Amino acid sequence: MTKLAIMGAMEEEIEPLLSYFDNIKITNYADNKYYEVNYNGLEIVIAYSKIGKVFASLTASTMIQKFGCDTLLFSGVAGGINPSLKIGDLIIADKLCQHDLDITAFGHPNGYVPGGKIFVETSNELREVAKKVAQENKLDVFEGIIATGDQFVHSKERKEFVQEKFNADALEMEGASVAVICDSLNIPFFILRAISDVADMDAGFDFDEFLKSSAKNSANFLIKIVEQL
Numbered sequence: 001m002t003k004l005a006i007m008g009a010m011e012e013e014i015e016p017l018l019s020y021f022d023n024i025k026i027t028n029y030a031d032n033k034y035y036e037v038n039y040n041g042l043e044i045v046i047a048y049s050k051i052g053k054v055f056a057s058l059t060a061s062t063m064i065q066k067f068g069c070d071t072l073l074f075s076g077v078a079g080g081i082n083p084s085l086k087i088g089d090l091i092i093a094d095k096l097c098q099h100d101l102d103i104t105a106f107g108h109p110n111g112y113v114p115g116g117k118i119f120v121e122t123s124n125e126l127r128e129v130a131k132k133v134a135q136e137n138k139l140d141v142f143e144g145i146i147a148t149g150d151q152f153v154h155s156k157e158r159k160e161f162v163q164e165k166f167n168a169d170a171l172e173m174e175g176a177s178v179a180v181i182c183d184s185l186n187i188p189f190f191i192l193r194a195i196s197d198v199a200d201m202d203a204g205f206d207f208d209e210f211l212k213s214s215a216k217n218s219a220n221f222l223i224k225i226v227e228q229l
């Protein structure tokens with residue numbers, strides 16, 4: 001019996017999902033709230049971690065180790081890097097990296113530390129379900145590399161760094177930490193984002209304007225995927 005974790009980082013990313021459910025049981029744990037529902041014969045635990053890699057790691061680990069989730073889906077927004085990604089567009093991650101992980105002083109590549117991997121791959125099976133759902137719903141979904149770092153990127157320079165070092169198509173602040181947790185605990189995971197800005201000097205304004213609508217784009221697609229699980 002699958003027990004599904006559905007995670008976001010901000011309340012705005014999870015709120016559109018919670019609106020699909022009733023009979024929600026709330027558990028307070030480790031300075032956060034975990035929402036438990038039953039949907040389509042699935043037990044689901046929903047939470048938003050709060051912003052950044054540390055909070056996302058705590059929430060992903062809690063959903064797996066305390067709540068017993070065996071599959072994790074992430075829904076949220078991201079900054080676009082690939083010029084073909086426009087605000088509102090959906091991207092699913094093939095693999096993820098940490099663009100701010102840096103021990104290059106010792107000759108290692110950006111994003112690498114001993115014992116780790118630069119890129120962590122998502123579940124191919126879950127990606128295939130997502131692509132089937134996208135096709136059935138005539139939705140355009142981009143598939144690519146997502147880079148994660150503990151900073152809101154709002155400059156051409158940092159955007160270009162992330163693109164050049166990792167060939168990343170989008171960036172955010174949580175996905176790669178969720179990836180490391182799930183990969184280490186052998187939990188299939190899937191990272192879905194909708195573009196809210198393009199990580200340039202206007203990113204802050206665009207983010208404020210498009211967070212809600214892009215979060216909804218992601219949430220509405222994620223629910224369709226959940227219905228196929």
Ligand SMILES: Nc1ncnc2c(CN3C[C@H](CCSCCOCCO)[C@@H](O)C3)c[nH]c12
Nearest residue numbers: 009051077078079151152153172173199203
């Ligand atoms: N350009 C960008 N750079 C990095 N990440 C992103 C993302 C993805 N999410 C959104 C959110 C931004 C954190 S600041 C939010 C401001 O809070 C407002 C309340 O004060 C964080 O959880 C990562 C969208 N555009 C991005």
